[in-house]
Amino acid sequence: MTYCVGIKTAEGLVLASDSRTNAGVDHIATFCKMAVFENRGEAVIVILSAGNLATTQSTLSTLRQRLREDDEDNLFNQRSLFDVAVLVGAALRGIIHRDSPHSRRHDDIDFNSSFLLGGQLRGEEPRLFHIYPQGNFIEASADTPYFQIGESKYGKPMLDRVIQYETPLHEAGKCVLVSFESSIRSNVSVGLPIDLLCYHRDALEVTERHRITETDPYFQRLGREWSQGLRKLFARLPDIPYWNPETGDDKDRQQ
């Protein structure tokens, strides 16, 4: 599996991906799932991917090859990030359509993938899209400012509690790392390194991108302080009052 998060805030975008892939427990490998397409002053386009690795790699290779051609399929020749999402969705759908007939009946192989697409084109706001295997997509808004793909459930409660459109950019980045820490702890299919990118609106270039490995002192400290803090907070919560601690009897039943 995989875990990727994209957040759109008033200040810009936070995009993060883990880098573990697995095809069964005996084929675990490390692949970067963050692809950055940068045309300084004109466009920043970031694609995070989850799902079948052959599908996502083929889709991205196709998109990269087209950057050399000066035609309508070039990511940098689009009017809007919406048009970029249409292009990426069509490429993804095309690869799945190409490969799927070759899955034999009982192989049980899933060729599907999905993407988070975030970025900004000159003249537009920063935008964030969630692209489905069918090639269609939805866009984040102030009401729903974040998307996740992959092993999303373990890390969702913390995002639900903290993330809003008004959340400062680096605070959103910190929350994403807490969300990753929980996912990594509870699920072996999500693993370090984490690729983290914070994009400031109207920068039109990538200034803040970082790869967080196992030896990263900040991430280690974050995990340690978060774990210790959670246990202390939990210990301070009031005890269950439902039963008489002396007899163990249910108070309701006594009345």
Next chain:
Amino acid sequence: MTYCVGIKTAEGLVLASDSRTNAGVDHIATFCKMAVFENRGEAVIVILSAGNLATTQSTLSTLRQRLREDDEDNLFNQRSLFDVAVLVGAALRGIIHRDSPHSRRHDDIDFNSSFLLGGQLRGEEPRLFHIYPQGNFIEASADTPYFQIGESKYGKPMLDRVIQYETPLHEAGKCVLVSFESSIRSNVSVGLPIDLLCYHRDALEVTERHRITETDPYFQRLGREWSQGLRKLFARLPDIPYWNPETGDDKDRQQ
């Protein structure tokens, strides 16, 4: 969906289930998913269920009907909780086998269910089993003292951080409620009331069982203090140090 947790600690068992069922968003209903079979001084058997409601209800009705008969299929006539698990697994498998052929090819209906079975029979330790739709099962141990079924991922990180075999029984109960609070907040298919049962080893009767509804002052307070505490704890975590806060430039790239 559903969310159920069973924990086996040195002091006994904690068992909890939500009570929301849904067949699509327009068929949401409330059903208790905790079945208690009590034979005071002899046996306490608790079954938590997740999955197809028709399957779990049929299985439990079958088991209840057999309580009237004094034969080898009666839950209370078993030598061990292992034998009870065999019986419950066989009943579950039988119901799924009975109904599945009537699912038409493209109905896409899943008749599967799974159970958590916890309890104690006189002369044995308290035991906890996870029973699969195939009727087979695994048993909890000191190394892996808890099982979840249903929408388990949202609430897993907190259990992973707190629950051990040595955790005091009521502290485990409190942790289960925190785990439910996160699941309910992040997923609409998990909902109140929660049925919570704490079983003290060798009691051989149910003394602590409680139904937690929306108006429960303790659960409201728990949710409030947990949310506020998490946000405070998060705010105290150190800020991301990767970038120069003045220029936004990546420190690594500057070096």
